Every structure is written in structure tokens, then in C-alpha cells.
Amino acid sequence: MSNKSNLDKAERQNGSKASATTIQAFHMRSEAEVGLEQPAMRAVALLGGPTLTVPGPFLGVSKPNATGLLRPPIGRTADPATGRASFEVKQEWSGLTASSAWDVKGEVLDMLPEDFPLERTHRYISGVQASVVAARISESLRSHSIEAEFDCQKAKAKCKTQDYVSFRIRLYAGGENADPVIVEVQRRCGPVSSFMVSCRAILDAAEGKVGHHASTPNKKIPAVAKSVRQMKCLQSVLAKQEVLVDDCIADLGRIASLLKSDRFDQNVLAMENLCCLTDPIRSSGAAALRVSKCVILGDEQSEIREEVRALTERDVFDRDEVSRHHSHQLRQLAHVTFANTLSMCSKSGHLATAIKDQKWFHEFLIPTLLDELKLAKVSPCSASAASRSLFSVMTSSESALRQILEQDVMETLKMANEFGRARHALLFNETARLLKLCQ
Known part of the structure; x- marks a missing residue:
């Protein structure tokens, strides 16, 4: 052991002498004089690696620009807090x-x-x-x-x-x-x-598929082999028809009270019920005629006719979007109600007498219908219902026809007809009937 330790000590001494000789030969400083060298630190920006995006049939990428870098998808914005991209939906409408x-x-x-x-x-x-x-x-x-x-x-x-x-x-x-x-x-x-x-x-x-679709129910009564009244399954129902008519008349009182409410949902419920009661398809023919006579011919007890007409007026102070939405819906329901009631009374022959005896039709109803027709581009559904009402009035009374023609209605009808040809089929059909009647 002593011999081995002596040999190690001798080797270290020889190595130190060789190192000293090398330092002197190359003019180098000793290890004590030389500090540990470190790389100079500098500010660097760590960038994320390139994103590999493979376009598929459903997930697309933006078109690369001239530099070859992918643009961020349209509509995606970076969140300043997290730095992640998010999709932003803006409720803005232009054009x-x-x-x-x-x-x-x-x-x-x-x-x-x-x-x-x-x-x-x-x-x-x-x-x-x-x-x-x-x-x-x-x-x-x-x-x-x-x-x-x-x-x-x-x-x-x-x-x-x-x-x-x-x-x-x-x-x-x-x-x-x-x-x-x-x-x-x-x-x-x-x-x-x-x-x-x-x-x-x-x-x-x-997709280019051509098929029969209807956004509104088909209001044509299906053809049957014999009269509906002769069907055995309806004999018990027809026996109770008078009771049904009386119930519909009683409902008018509840509808009138709902119309006087200051709550929008109650007003809409009243007008929807009134539209159903005056529609012979949704209700019975006898009940629809009885209710239509009470509405359009005037009822001293409820004055529901004037309540419905008041809903057709446009309030220029409805600047709130919710108020405009509510007013628009009630106005459309009111015009549909007038169209139903005028059509029923015109077919029964009661409308001609009412127009002759009551000034309300000339002073209030006809001007209201013409004003709505002038705004066909704004409310085509209400304008089409107003056109139905005008057709019933014009075919029932010569005096009403002369009054309407004196208002230069031809230009209004042509405007509404052209708009309906391009945008609204029902408005086009209704105004086409009026144009044919006025010629």
C-alpha cells in the first residue's frame, strides 16, 4: 500500500510540473487567475412552433397570403388575458x-x-x-x-x-x-x-331539391263523396252546433276584456283566439259567421270592432325594439281578423248593407287598409291581409269601390304587386286580384 501511494504522489507532482511548463510556454494564466467563463445572456423571444393545419372537406383554413403564412380565420380574435383565439359574434347588421x-x-x-x-x-x-x-x-x-x-x-x-x-x-x-x-x-x-x-x-x-312544402297549413277543405252534413259520424256534433255558436259568442266578452289589458301576452292571446273564431276552417262555418257579424258589423255591448281597429294604427313613438316587435305582431293579427270577418260577411251578403248604413267603413276602415297597403315593403304579411279586406269591401259596395279608386290606389297596387312578385307570393296574388278588379 505504501509503495502504491508513493507512486501516485510522484505522478501528481510530475503532472503539476508539466502543467506549469505548458502555462509558461503559451503565456497562459493559471486556473486560480482564470474564472469560470459563462455565455453572455441576452433577451430572446420564444415563439410557438408552426401550426400544421390540414384542410378538409368541412374544416377549412384561410387562404395564405404572399408571405406563405396562414392568416387567422375570419371572426377569430385573441383574448388579451389568455392569449387564446376565440370566436366573436357581433349582433350588427349592415346593408x-x-x-x-x-x-x-x-x-x-x-x-x-x-x-x-x-x-x-x-x-x-x-x-x-x-x-x-x-x-x-x-x-x-x-x-x-x-x-x-x-x-x-x-x-x-x-x-x-x-x-x-x-x-x-x-x-x-x-x-x-x-x-x-x-x-x-x-x-x-x-x-x-x-x-x-x-x-x-x-x-x-x-340543396336544389324541388318538393311540395307549405309554411302555412293548407286551408282547402278536402273533397268528399257526399255532403259533410250527411256523414253519420257528425250527426251528434251537428245537433250541438247551436250550443257551439253560443259558446263562441260568449268568448267575445272574454276576448274584449283581454284586449283592454296592459299586458302584451294577454293581448296576443285575445287576438289569436279571435283569428281562430273567425276562420271557418279552424272553427265551424256557422260560428265563424256569427262571430264575424258581431265583430265587423259592430256590437254595442263590447265595442270589440274599435278595439281591433286601434291595433292597426302605427305608433311613431315605438322606438324600443321590443315595443316595435309587439306592435307589429298585434297589427298583423288585427289585419288577419278583419280579412276573415269581411270575407265571411261579404259571402253572406251582410257587408253590403253595413257599408251603406255605417260611415265607419268609409271614415276609418278603408283609409286604414290603404295606409297599410302603402307599407307593403315593410310588412308584406299585413299588406296581403289588408289586400284581402279591400277585395271584400270593393266587391260588396260600389260606393266603397269609387272611394278607393279616387285615392289613386293604382300606383300603390302596382308597387305592392311588383314587390310581391319578387319577394312575397301571397301579396302578389292578392294585389293581382285587386288590379284586375280596378281595371
């Missing part, structure tokens, strides 16, 4: 038009973000340009008489049916060059069953 068709270009469509949740009522349409899809939807809305306001720059549409179902239509780009085009329909308010009928018709039309 709303009510007189032109929906003209959408493929380059204006927003790219659908990967994490954006679509409604279940949507369709992917491949191999078709966005302008063609928009034209198909616009034609479907016209044929089903659905009111629509189009925003061509943002590829949006606000829609409303005759039974007051409100929904939105939005077009997205699902890939490069807007292929496929994604059509999303979103319900805002109204009955779900009615919405689904209109939604299926619109989505099928967007």
Missing part, C-alpha cells in the same frame, strides 16, 4: 334591404371556425356557388310568403313567417373558395312545429 333579392358572393362568406357549434338545422352544400345557394333560398322564401330582410355583405337574413315564427339564416364557407357552402337556420321565437316546416323547405331548396 339590410327589403326591395332586392339576396345577392351573396363567395368571397364575403366567413370561414367557419373549427370550434364553432352549428345548430342542428344546417346543411353542407358542395359543388355549388354561394350566389346560387342564396338565390335558391330567396326563391323559397318568396314562394312560402316569408318576410325577409337580407344583409348581402354578411350573408345573413332575418325571416318571419305568417304565423309569426322568427328565425335567422346564415351562410358560411366550409373550405377554400367557399366550397362547401354551409347553410345554418336558427330559430329565435315562435312555435317549433311551424319553424321546422319552414326550415325543411328552406334547407331542401338550398
